[in-house]
Amino acid sequence: MDYSNIVSAKYTFDNESIFCVVGTDNPLSVSVPVSTDNTDYQTLMQMVADGDLTITEAAIV
Amino acid sequence: MTKSATREAADKVTFTQTEVTSAITAGDTAARAGRKNWIINGDFQISQRGAYSSATSITASPVYYLDRFRAKHNNISATTVRQTNQTVNGKVTNTMMLTATAGSNGRVEAVQVIEDEVFNSQTVTISAWVISNSASARLIIHQNGANIQTSSNAHTGGGAYELLQATVTCASNAGQLHIYTGIQAAATGNVAIANGDYFKMAFLQLELGSVATDFEHLSYAEQLRLCYRYFYNLTYLHPTYARFNFHYEASAWISLAINFPVTMRTMATFSHSLTNAKNKGASPSAGEDKWCYYIQNTGFRGNAGSGNISGLGGNGITHGQCGTVNHSPNGHASHIFIGTGCTFQFDAEL
Numbered sequence: 452m453d454y455s456n457i458v459s460a461k462y463t464f465d466n467e468s469i470f471c472v473v474g475t476d477n478p479l480s481v482s483v484p485v486s487t488d489n490t491d492y493q494t495l496m497q498m499v500a501d502g503d504l505t506i507t508e509a510a511i512v
Numbered sequence: 513m514t515k516s517a518t519r520e521a522a523d524k525v526t527f528t529q530t531e532v533t534s535a536i537t538a539g540d541t542a543a544r545a546g547r548k549n550w551i552i553n554g555d556f557q558i559s560q561r562g563a564y565s566s567a568t569s570i571t572a573s574p575v576y577y578l579d580r581f582r583a584k585h586n587n588i589s590a591t592t593v594r595q596t597n598q599t600v601n602g603k604v605t606n607t608m609m610l611t612a613t614a615g616s617n618g619r620v621e622a623v624q625v626i627e628d629e630v631f632n633s634q635t636v637t638i639s640a641w642v643i644s645n646s647a648s649a650r651l652i653i654h655q656n657g658a659n660i661q662t663s664s665n666a667h668t669g670g671g672a673y674e675l676l677q678a679t680v681t682c683a684s685n686a687g688q689l690h691i692y693t694g695i696q697a698a699a700t701g702n703v704a705i706a707n708g709d710y711f712k713m714a715f716l717q718l719e720l721g722s723v724a725t726d727f728e729h730l731s732y733a734e735q736l737r738l739c740y741r742y743f744y745n746l747t748y749l750h751p752t753y754a755r756f757n758f759h760y761e762a763s764a765w766i767s768l769a770i771n772f773p774v775t776m777r778t779m780a781t782f783s784h785s786l787t788n789a790k791n792k793g794a795s796p797s798a799g800e801d802k803w804c805y806y807i808q809n810t811g812f813r814g815n816a817g818s819g820n821i822s823g824l825g826g827n828g829i830t831h832g833q834c835g836t837v838n839h840s841p842n843g844h845a846s847h848i849f850i851g852t853g854c855t856f857q858f859d860a861e862l
Contacts, residue, residue, distance in 0.1 A: 452781060452859070455573065463825060470825050477785065477801075479855055482825035484779035490862060491781045 452481055452491050454498065461507040469495060469506055549728040550626050551691065552580045552738045554640075554716035556594055556606040560745040560857075567591035567611065570620075576861055578608055579739040580624050587618030588705055600641050600673055600714040609712040610694050612705045619702050620711065621694030625862040626718065627777060631655075631682045631689055638691060639677035639724035640716040642667050646695045648703040649711045651676050653718075657687020663698035673714075677724040688862075691718060740774045742861045747852040752798045754850045755806075766819075767835030768848060772828065772858070779827050780858035782834060786821045786850070796851030803854060806847040832858055 458472045463482070469492070471481040483491045498504035558579040562568070570592050574582040583592050591611050598607045610620045638651050649667035654660070664678035682689075695711050697703050715727035730738075746754045758768035785801060792802035794812045803821075804812045819836065826834030850856050 452783070453575075468825060468827055470823075472822075473783075478787070478822070479783050479785055480822050480824060482782040482827055484781065484827040486779040486827075488778035489781060489860065491859070 452483070452494075453479075454494055457504060459507075460495070460504060462509040464509050466509060471495075547728070548717075548719045548725070549730075550628070550636075550689075550718040551624060551716050552742075553578065553735055555714065555727065555729065555735075556581075556608050557732050557735050558739045559594055560739065560743055560748045564592060564594040565596075567593050569613075570610075574623065576743070576859075578622075579743060580861075581608065581622045582624075582861075583610065583620075583622040585612070585618060585620040586702060588612050588616045588620065589614040590620040592622070595712075598714065601675075603715075605714050607712050607714045609710060611710040612695070612707055615704075615706040615709070617702045618705050619694065619696040619700075620705065620709075621692050621696050621700070623693070624691045624716075625656075626689045626691070627862060629657075629686075629688055631686045632657075633682060633684050633686075634720060635679065635681045635722050636689070636718060636720055637677060637679040637722055637724050638664065638716075638718050639675060640693065640713045641673050642676050642693075642711065642713045643671065643673045644695070644709075644711045645669055645671050646705070646709045646711065648695050648697065648705075649676075650694075650696065650698065651678060651716075652692040652696065652698070652700055653678060653680055654690040654692060654700060655680075655682055655686040656690055657685045658683035660686075661692075661699045666698075667711075675724070679722045679724075689718070691716070737774055740772065741777050743857065743859050744772055744776070744780070745857040746770065747850060747854055747856055750852050753796045753803075753852060754856065756848050756850070757846060758848050760846075765835060765837050766848075767826075767833065770828075770832040770834065770858075772831055776829050776858065776860040777862070778860050779829055780832070780860040782826050782828075782832060783855055783857055783859065784824060785855040786824060788819075788821055790854075791821070792851075796849060796853070798851075799853045800851040801853035801855075802851045804849050806849060808846050812849075828858070829860075 456474045460471045463470050469483045473479045570583045574584040576582045593609045595607045644667040647669035651664040653662045662678050662680040664676040692700050756768045760766050790802050792804045796802040823836040
Protein backbone atom coordinates (compact mmCIF):
# COMPACT_ATOMS: atom_id res chain seq x y z
CA MET A 452 0.00 0.00 0.00
CA ASP A 453 1.35 3.39 -1.01
CA TYR A 454 0.78 5.34 2.19
CA SER A 455 2.23 8.53 0.74
CA ASN A 456 -0.57 8.84 -1.83
CA ILE A 457 -3.73 8.32 0.24
CA VAL A 458 -6.35 10.67 -1.17
CA SER A 459 -9.13 9.81 1.28
CA ALA A 460 -9.85 7.41 4.11
CA LYS A 461 -13.10 6.60 5.86
CA TYR A 462 -14.47 3.90 8.11
CA THR A 463 -17.01 1.58 6.54
CA PHE A 464 -20.30 0.59 8.10
CA ASP A 465 -19.88 -0.91 11.56
CA ASN A 466 -16.21 0.12 11.49
CA GLU A 467 -15.19 -3.19 9.95
CA SER A 468 -12.59 -1.65 7.71
CA ILE A 469 -11.06 1.59 6.49
CA PHE A 470 -11.78 2.33 2.86
CA CYS A 471 -9.00 4.31 1.20
CA VAL A 472 -8.58 5.80 -2.24
CA VAL A 473 -4.91 5.73 -3.14
CA GLY A 474 -3.47 7.75 -6.03
CA THR A 475 -5.18 10.04 -8.51
CA ASP A 476 -4.22 9.13 -12.08
CA ASN A 477 -5.11 5.45 -11.77
CA PRO A 478 -6.57 5.22 -8.28
CA LEU A 479 -6.73 2.07 -6.24
CA SER A 480 -9.57 1.26 -3.87
CA VAL A 481 -8.06 -0.25 -0.74
CA SER A 482 -9.98 -1.85 2.12
CA VAL A 483 -7.87 -2.12 5.25
CA PRO A 484 -9.47 -4.32 7.92
CA VAL A 485 -9.71 -2.99 11.45
CA SER A 486 -7.37 -5.67 12.75
CA THR A 487 -4.34 -5.03 14.93
CA ASP A 488 -2.49 -7.90 13.21
CA ASN A 489 -2.79 -6.23 9.81
CA THR A 490 0.34 -4.18 9.12
CA ASP A 491 -1.53 -1.71 6.89
CA TYR A 492 -3.91 -1.01 9.77
CA GLN A 493 -0.97 -0.57 12.12
CA THR A 494 0.58 1.97 9.76
CA LEU A 495 -2.67 3.90 9.27
CA MET A 496 -3.11 4.16 13.04
CA GLN A 497 0.44 5.43 13.38
CA MET A 498 -0.23 8.01 10.67
CA VAL A 499 -3.33 9.16 12.54
CA ALA A 500 -1.34 9.39 15.78
CA ASP A 501 1.34 11.41 14.00
CA GLY A 502 -1.27 13.75 12.55
CA ASP A 503 -0.51 12.65 8.99
CA LEU A 504 -3.93 11.15 8.22
CA THR A 505 -7.55 11.83 9.06
CA ILE A 506 -10.08 9.01 8.79
CA THR A 507 -13.68 10.13 8.49
CA GLU A 508 -16.44 8.37 10.35
CA ALA A 509 -18.68 5.81 8.70
CA ALA A 510 -21.76 7.10 6.94
CA ILE A 511 -25.07 6.16 8.54
CA VAL A 512 -27.03 3.88 6.21
CA MET B 513 25.92 -70.10 -2.90
CA THR B 514 28.01 -69.79 0.28
CA LYS B 515 29.50 -66.72 1.85
CA SER B 516 33.22 -66.33 2.03
CA ALA B 517 34.86 -66.19 5.43
CA THR B 518 35.58 -62.50 4.85
CA ARG B 519 31.93 -61.79 4.04
CA GLU B 520 30.73 -63.66 7.11
CA ALA B 521 33.11 -61.70 9.33
CA ALA B 522 31.97 -58.43 7.83
CA ASP B 523 28.32 -59.25 8.43
CA LYS B 524 29.00 -59.85 12.09
CA VAL B 525 30.63 -56.47 12.70
CA THR B 526 28.66 -54.30 15.10
CA PHE B 527 29.08 -50.65 16.02
CA THR B 528 28.83 -48.96 19.36
CA GLN B 529 26.47 -46.00 19.82
CA THR B 530 29.47 -43.71 20.10
CA GLU B 531 30.82 -44.93 16.79
CA VAL B 532 27.46 -44.42 15.12
CA THR B 533 26.99 -40.93 16.55
CA SER B 534 30.47 -39.80 15.59
CA ALA B 535 29.99 -41.09 12.06
CA ILE B 536 26.94 -38.85 11.46
CA THR B 537 28.05 -35.72 9.67
CA ALA B 538 26.34 -32.34 9.61
CA GLY B 539 25.24 -33.19 6.10
CA ASP B 540 23.60 -36.39 7.32
CA THR B 541 21.74 -34.49 10.00
CA ALA B 542 20.53 -31.92 7.50
CA ALA B 543 19.48 -34.55 5.02
CA ARG B 544 17.26 -36.36 7.51
CA ALA B 545 15.84 -33.23 9.13
CA GLY B 546 13.06 -32.57 6.61
CA ARG B 547 12.08 -28.98 5.92
CA LYS B 548 14.85 -26.73 7.07
CA ASN B 549 14.72 -23.36 5.31
CA TRP B 550 12.70 -20.75 7.19
CA ILE B 551 13.07 -18.29 4.32
CA ILE B 552 10.15 -18.36 1.90
CA ASN B 553 10.94 -17.76 -1.78
CA GLY B 554 14.67 -17.84 -1.08
CA ASP B 555 15.30 -18.70 -4.73
CA PHE B 556 12.99 -15.92 -5.96
CA GLN B 557 10.69 -18.14 -8.00
CA ILE B 558 7.54 -16.25 -7.03
CA SER B 559 6.80 -12.67 -8.02
CA GLN B 560 3.04 -12.10 -7.95
CA ARG B 561 3.27 -8.30 -7.91
CA GLY B 562 5.21 -8.01 -11.17
CA ALA B 563 7.99 -9.55 -13.24
CA TYR B 564 10.63 -6.95 -12.29
CA SER B 565 12.71 -8.32 -15.16
CA SER B 566 14.15 -4.87 -15.79
CA ALA B 567 15.52 -2.39 -13.28
CA THR B 568 12.68 -1.06 -11.13
CA SER B 569 13.12 1.98 -8.91
CA ILE B 570 12.67 1.37 -5.23
CA THR B 571 11.77 3.99 -2.65
CA ALA B 572 12.87 5.11 0.78
CA SER B 573 9.75 3.45 2.18
CA PRO B 574 9.77 -0.33 2.32
CA VAL B 575 7.72 -1.89 -0.48
CA TYR B 576 7.17 -5.54 -1.38
CA TYR B 577 8.36 -6.43 -4.88
CA LEU B 578 9.28 -10.12 -5.09
CA ASP B 579 7.08 -12.19 -2.81
CA ARG B 580 8.01 -12.00 0.87
CA PHE B 581 10.81 -9.46 0.32
CA ARG B 582 10.33 -5.79 0.96
CA ALA B 583 13.05 -3.49 -0.36
CA LYS B 584 14.03 0.09 0.29
CA HIS B 585 16.96 2.46 0.18
CA ASN B 586 18.08 5.16 2.56
CA ASN B 587 19.65 8.45 1.50
CA ILE B 588 20.50 7.26 -2.03
CA SER B 589 18.47 6.05 -5.01
CA ALA B 590 18.35 2.45 -6.14
CA THR B 591 16.69 -0.18 -8.30
CA THR B 592 15.82 -3.83 -8.00
CA VAL B 593 15.63 -6.51 -10.67
CA ARG B 594 14.85 -10.21 -10.71
CA GLN B 595 16.95 -12.33 -13.03
CA THR B 596 16.00 -15.85 -14.05
CA ASN B 597 18.08 -18.83 -15.14
CA GLN B 598 21.28 -17.64 -13.53
CA THR B 599 24.08 -20.12 -12.88
CA VAL B 600 25.29 -19.83 -9.30
CA ASN B 601 27.65 -22.31 -7.67
CA GLY B 602 27.03 -24.69 -10.56
CA LYS B 603 23.24 -24.63 -10.22
CA VAL B 604 20.57 -22.79 -12.19
CA THR B 605 18.39 -20.43 -10.17
CA ASN B 606 16.85 -16.97 -10.00
CA THR B 607 18.50 -14.02 -8.32
CA MET B 608 17.44 -10.73 -6.79
CA MET B 609 19.63 -7.71 -7.43
CA LEU B 610 19.80 -4.30 -5.76
CA THR B 611 21.75 -1.50 -7.45
CA ALA B 612 22.57 1.99 -6.21
CA THR B 613 21.83 4.63 -8.83
CA ALA B 614 23.25 7.48 -6.77
CA GLY B 615 26.01 7.45 -4.22
CA SER B 616 26.12 8.80 -0.68
CA ASN B 617 26.27 7.60 2.89
CA GLY B 618 23.25 5.30 2.79
CA ARG B 619 22.10 1.76 2.34
CA VAL B 620 20.01 -0.45 0.09
CA GLU B 621 18.38 -3.56 1.44
CA ALA B 622 15.76 -6.25 1.08
CA VAL B 623 14.18 -7.71 4.19
CA GLN B 624 12.19 -10.81 4.98
CA VAL B 625 10.36 -11.06 8.31
CA ILE B 626 9.93 -14.61 9.59
CA GLU B 627 6.40 -15.08 10.94
CA ASP B 628 7.10 -17.93 13.35
CA GLU B 629 8.57 -16.90 16.69
CA VAL B 630 10.33 -20.14 17.57
CA PHE B 631 13.93 -19.03 17.77
CA ASN B 632 14.32 -18.00 21.41
CA SER B 633 17.60 -19.50 22.70
CA GLN B 634 18.03 -21.39 19.42
CA THR B 635 21.15 -21.39 17.25
CA VAL B 636 20.43 -20.35 13.68
CA THR B 637 22.49 -19.87 10.54
CA ILE B 638 21.78 -17.57 7.60
CA SER B 639 23.51 -18.08 4.27
CA ALA B 640 23.35 -16.97 0.64
CA TRP B 641 25.51 -16.82 -2.42
CA VAL B 642 26.22 -13.15 -3.12
CA ILE B 643 28.00 -11.29 -5.89
CA SER B 644 28.87 -7.64 -5.31
CA ASN B 645 31.38 -4.89 -6.00
CA SER B 646 30.93 -3.54 -2.47
CA ALA B 647 32.81 -4.62 0.63
CA SER B 648 29.72 -3.72 2.65
CA ALA B 649 27.48 -6.35 1.07
CA ARG B 650 26.26 -8.64 3.82
CA LEU B 651 23.43 -10.59 5.44
CA ILE B 652 22.13 -9.66 8.88
CA ILE B 653 20.00 -11.55 11.40
CA HIS B 654 18.00 -9.04 13.45
CA GLN B 655 16.34 -10.37 16.60
CA ASN B 656 13.42 -8.01 16.83
CA GLY B 657 12.51 -8.79 20.43
CA ALA B 658 16.02 -8.46 21.79
CA ASN B 659 17.16 -5.81 19.25
CA ILE B 660 20.34 -7.71 18.47
CA GLN B 661 21.96 -7.77 15.03
CA THR B 662 24.39 -10.40 13.79
CA SER B 663 26.22 -9.82 10.53
CA SER B 664 27.61 -12.34 8.14
CA ASN B 665 31.08 -12.02 6.77
CA ALA B 666 31.13 -9.06 4.39
CA HIS B 667 31.61 -9.69 0.69
CA THR B 668 35.11 -8.91 -0.55
CA GLY B 669 33.65 -6.68 -3.24
CA GLY B 670 35.57 -8.67 -5.78
CA GLY B 671 32.72 -9.11 -8.25
CA ALA B 672 32.42 -12.89 -7.96
CA TYR B 673 29.94 -15.09 -6.13
CA GLU B 674 30.90 -15.74 -2.52
CA LEU B 675 29.07 -17.68 0.20
CA LEU B 676 28.08 -15.30 3.00
CA GLN B 677 26.92 -16.78 6.27
CA ALA B 678 26.36 -15.97 9.91
CA THR B 679 25.49 -18.06 12.95
CA VAL B 680 24.06 -16.82 16.22
CA THR B 681 22.53 -18.32 19.33
CA CYS B 682 19.45 -16.17 19.78
CA ALA B 683 18.53 -14.49 23.03
CA SER B 684 15.76 -15.88 25.20
CA ASN B 685 13.62 -12.95 24.04
CA ALA B 686 14.64 -13.04 20.36
CA GLY B 687 11.08 -12.75 19.09
CA GLN B 688 10.64 -12.40 15.36
CA LEU B 689 13.70 -12.66 13.17
CA HIS B 690 14.15 -10.05 10.41
CA ILE B 691 16.64 -11.05 7.74
CA TYR B 692 18.34 -8.03 6.14
CA THR B 693 20.25 -8.46 2.90
CA GLY B 694 22.04 -5.78 0.92
CA ILE B 695 24.72 -3.11 1.15
CA GLN B 696 24.61 -1.90 4.72
CA ALA B 697 26.54 -1.58 7.97
CA ALA B 698 26.93 -4.60 10.21
CA ALA B 699 24.15 -3.32 12.47
CA THR B 700 21.89 -2.40 9.47
CA GLY B 701 23.00 1.28 9.36
CA ASN B 702 24.33 3.40 6.53
CA VAL B 703 27.68 2.98 4.80
CA ALA B 704 29.48 4.71 1.95
CA ILE B 705 27.80 3.68 -1.30
CA ALA B 706 28.88 4.68 -4.79
CA ASN B 707 26.67 5.00 -7.83
CA GLY B 708 26.68 1.57 -9.48
CA ASP B 709 27.34 -0.45 -6.36
CA TYR B 710 25.33 -3.64 -6.59
CA PHE B 711 24.28 -6.63 -4.51
CA LYS B 712 22.93 -9.79 -6.12
CA MET B 713 22.03 -12.90 -4.17
CA ALA B 714 20.85 -16.45 -4.66
CA PHE B 715 19.88 -19.35 -2.44
CA LEU B 716 18.99 -17.40 0.71
CA GLN B 717 18.49 -19.83 3.58
CA LEU B 718 17.85 -19.59 7.34
CA GLU B 719 18.16 -22.84 9.22
CA LEU B 720 18.54 -24.17 12.73
CA GLY B 721 22.03 -25.16 13.80
CA SER B 722 25.49 -23.80 13.22
CA VAL B 723 26.13 -25.19 9.76
CA ALA B 724 25.13 -23.61 6.44
CA THR B 725 23.97 -26.61 4.45
CA ASP B 726 22.97 -26.88 0.80
CA PHE B 727 19.96 -24.82 -0.22
CA GLU B 728 16.64 -26.59 0.19
CA HIS B 729 14.88 -26.50 -3.15
CA LEU B 730 11.10 -26.44 -3.22
CA SER B 731 9.04 -26.72 -6.37
CA TYR B 732 7.33 -23.67 -7.83
CA ALA B 733 3.98 -25.01 -6.60
CA GLU B 734 5.26 -25.43 -3.05
CA GLN B 735 6.78 -21.96 -2.91
CA LEU B 736 3.64 -20.41 -4.40
CA ARG B 737 1.42 -21.91 -1.73
CA LEU B 738 3.73 -20.65 0.99
CA CYS B 739 3.59 -17.16 -0.50
CA TYR B 740 -0.22 -17.22 -0.75
CA ARG B 741 -0.44 -17.01 3.05
CA TYR B 742 0.89 -13.47 2.81
CA PHE B 743 -0.23 -12.21 -0.60
CA TYR B 744 -2.74 -13.39 -3.18
CA ASN B 745 -2.99 -11.75 -6.57
CA LEU B 746 -6.02 -13.17 -8.32
CA THR B 747 -4.90 -12.14 -11.79
CA TYR B 748 -1.35 -13.49 -11.41
CA LEU B 749 -1.78 -16.84 -13.14
CA HIS B 750 -4.90 -16.24 -15.24
CA PRO B 751 -4.17 -16.07 -18.98
CA THR B 752 -6.68 -13.30 -19.73
CA TYR B 753 -9.11 -12.62 -16.92
CA ALA B 754 -10.35 -13.91 -13.60
CA ARG B 755 -14.07 -14.75 -13.52
CA PHE B 756 -16.31 -14.90 -10.48
CA ASN B 757 -19.94 -15.61 -9.83
CA PHE B 758 -21.60 -12.98 -7.73
CA HIS B 759 -24.76 -12.33 -5.85
CA TYR B 760 -26.93 -9.53 -7.11
CA GLU B 761 -29.89 -7.83 -5.54
CA ALA B 762 -31.70 -5.59 -8.00
CA SER B 763 -30.33 -2.05 -7.93
CA ALA B 764 -29.06 -2.52 -4.42
CA TRP B 765 -26.03 -4.69 -3.80
CA ILE B 766 -23.53 -6.97 -5.43
CA SER B 767 -21.22 -9.26 -3.54
CA LEU B 768 -18.76 -11.93 -4.50
CA ALA B 769 -16.91 -14.52 -2.45
CA ILE B 770 -13.33 -15.26 -3.40
CA ASN B 771 -11.91 -18.47 -1.98
CA PHE B 772 -8.28 -18.19 -0.96
CA PRO B 773 -6.01 -21.15 -1.80
CA VAL B 774 -4.66 -21.12 1.77
CA THR B 775 -5.64 -19.39 4.98
CA MET B 776 -4.01 -15.98 5.05
CA ARG B 777 -1.87 -14.83 7.97
CA THR B 778 -4.45 -12.35 9.19
CA MET B 779 -7.37 -10.30 7.88
CA ALA B 780 -6.07 -9.21 4.51
CA THR B 781 -6.08 -5.79 2.90
CA PHE B 782 -8.06 -5.85 -0.35
CA SER B 783 -6.92 -3.60 -3.20
CA HIS B 784 -8.44 -3.20 -6.65
CA SER B 785 -8.34 -0.84 -9.59
CA LEU B 786 -11.91 -1.26 -10.90
CA THR B 787 -13.78 1.91 -11.86
CA ASN B 788 -16.96 2.45 -13.86
CA ALA B 789 -14.90 3.91 -16.70
CA LYS B 790 -12.96 0.65 -17.01
CA ASN B 791 -16.06 -1.43 -17.71
CA LYS B 792 -15.28 -2.68 -21.21
CA GLY B 793 -18.68 -4.15 -21.92
CA ALA B 794 -16.87 -7.10 -23.46
CA SER B 795 -14.42 -9.74 -22.43
CA PRO B 796 -11.12 -8.13 -21.37
CA SER B 797 -8.05 -8.96 -23.43
CA ALA B 798 -4.94 -10.37 -21.79
CA GLY B 799 -3.17 -7.76 -19.72
CA GLU B 800 -5.99 -5.23 -19.93
CA ASP B 801 -6.94 -3.09 -16.94
CA LYS B 802 -10.63 -3.61 -17.79
CA TRP B 803 -13.52 -5.57 -16.40
CA CYS B 804 -17.13 -6.36 -17.29
CA TYR B 805 -20.32 -8.11 -16.28
CA TYR B 806 -21.71 -11.13 -18.04
CA ILE B 807 -25.38 -12.03 -18.16
CA GLN B 808 -26.30 -15.58 -19.06
CA ASN B 809 -27.96 -15.83 -22.50
CA THR B 810 -27.47 -12.09 -22.97
CA GLY B 811 -23.75 -11.57 -23.10
CA PHE B 812 -21.34 -8.99 -21.85
CA ARG B 813 -22.80 -5.74 -20.60
CA GLY B 814 -21.53 -2.28 -19.97
CA ASN B 815 -22.06 -0.56 -16.71
CA ALA B 816 -25.39 1.06 -15.97
CA GLY B 817 -27.26 2.43 -13.03
CA SER B 818 -26.17 4.66 -10.23
CA GLY B 819 -23.60 2.41 -8.62
CA ASN B 820 -19.86 2.83 -8.40
CA ILE B 821 -17.73 -0.28 -8.73
CA SER B 822 -14.76 1.56 -7.27
CA GLY B 823 -16.60 1.25 -3.96
CA LEU B 824 -16.09 -2.50 -4.01
CA GLY B 825 -14.54 -3.39 -0.68
CA GLY B 826 -14.09 -6.27 1.71
CA ASN B 827 -11.67 -8.43 3.61
CA GLY B 828 -11.12 -11.97 4.73
CA ILE B 829 -8.79 -14.65 6.03
CA THR B 830 -10.05 -17.89 4.53
CA HIS B 831 -11.96 -16.16 1.76
CA GLY B 832 -12.58 -12.64 0.61
CA GLN B 833 -16.13 -11.38 0.88
CA CYS B 834 -16.38 -8.30 -1.31
CA GLY B 835 -19.33 -6.11 -2.09
CA THR B 836 -20.62 -2.68 -2.87
CA VAL B 837 -23.98 -1.06 -2.43
CA ASN B 838 -26.30 0.42 -5.01
CA HIS B 839 -24.56 -0.99 -8.03
CA SER B 840 -26.77 -1.84 -10.99
CA PRO B 841 -25.30 -4.18 -13.59
CA ASN B 842 -28.26 -3.45 -15.88
CA GLY B 843 -29.90 -6.81 -15.55
CA HIS B 844 -29.44 -9.94 -13.55
CA ALA B 845 -25.77 -10.40 -14.25
CA SER B 846 -24.26 -13.57 -12.88
CA HIS B 847 -20.55 -13.17 -13.48
CA ILE B 848 -17.89 -10.53 -13.24
CA PHE B 849 -14.77 -10.71 -15.43
CA ILE B 850 -11.60 -9.03 -14.18
CA GLY B 851 -8.78 -8.49 -16.66
CA THR B 852 -5.26 -9.53 -15.83
CA GLY B 853 -4.13 -5.91 -16.12
CA CYS B 854 -6.35 -5.00 -13.18
CA THR B 855 -5.13 -4.79 -9.65
CA PHE B 856 -7.21 -7.27 -7.63
CA GLN B 857 -5.30 -8.63 -4.67
CA PHE B 858 -5.25 -9.46 -0.98
CA ASP B 859 -2.31 -8.59 1.24
CA ALA B 860 -1.60 -10.00 4.70
CA GLU B 861 2.15 -9.41 4.73
CA LEU B 862 4.20 -8.80 7.82
